[in-house]
Amino acid sequence: METADIVESSLTTHHAHWEKLRRDLHAHPELRFEEHRTADVVARELEALGYEVSRGLGGTGVVASLPGANPA
Numbered sequence: 001m002e003t004a005d006i007v008e009s010s011l012t013t014h015h016a017h018w019e020k021l022r023r024d025l026h027a028h029p030e031l032r033f034e035e036h037r038t039a040d041v042v043a044r045e046l047e048a049l050g051y052e053v054s055r056g057l058g059g060t061g062v063v064a065s066l067p068g069a070n071p072a
Contacts, residue, residue, distance in 0.1 A: 021045065035060045 011018065021041070030038055039060040043053045051064035 033059055 025038055025041065028037055030036070039055065039062050043055050043062045043064075046053050046062070046064040051066050054063045054065075055061075057063055
C-alpha cells in the first residue's frame, strides 16, 4: 500500500477526531509566541501517534521524531 493511500485511509477513518481537534483549536485562539495550550494539544496528539516529542523549543515550539530502524 502506498503512503498516500495509508494517509487517505487514516484521514477517512479518523475524520471525526481530526475535525473535533480542529474545532477545539479554533475555539481557543492564542497570540503568537503564547500558544501554550495549542502546543500541548499538538504534542499530546503526536505522542499518541507514537512520536517522540520535544517541547518548549523557542518557547512554545514542538518537534516530533518518529523512531525507527533507519532514521534519516
